[in-house]
Amino acid sequence: MKSTKQFAAVLGSIILGLSLPVMAQSTTQSTTTTTQDSQPSVSQTTTTTTHDSAAPAAMAQDSDTNAPMTKREMKDQRKEQKQDEKSAREDAKAQKEDARSLKHQDKATDAAEKGTSPQ
Numbered sequence: 001m002k003s004t005k006q007f008a009a010v011l012g013s014i015i016l017g018l019s020l021p022v023m024a025q026s027t028t029q030s031t032t033t034t035t036q037d038s039q040p041s042v043s044q045t046t047t048t049t050t051h052d053s054a055a056p057a058a059m060a061q062d063s064d065t066n067a068p069m070t071k072r073e074m075k076d077q078r079k080e081q082k083q084d085e086k087s088a089r090e091d092a093k094a095q096k097e098d099a100r101s102l103k104h105q106d107k108a109t110d111a112a113e114k115g116t117s118p119q
Contacts, residue, residue, distance in 0.1 A: 069077070
């Protein structure tokens with residue numbers, strides 16, 4: 001009976017020892033929050049990214065196995081980056097125009113309220 005309990009304890013510790021690396025696999029969690037005030041020119045973006053302790057080791061292993069990029073891949077990557085930057089500029093321009101129109105709309109609303117309010 002005593003040997004059965006010892007065997008169970010040893011087997012349990014072996015299983016626990018083998019399962020720990022599986023439980024410690026890398027996980028990444030990223031959260032982005034964007035807040036915009038009533039004033040169109042004020043906006044705030046907060047990005048939080050967390051990695052557990054096993055993530056750097058996994059990333060190092062992945063980078064060792066990657067082959068260097070070819071000239072074609074680098075050219076495609078630069079082209080994609082330029083397209084992303086262009087779309088970001090267009091989005092910023094659209095947001096700026098929206099902010100201007102909201103500002104004009106607010107001014108018109110304020111003027112209409114001043115005109116209709118009893119003095």
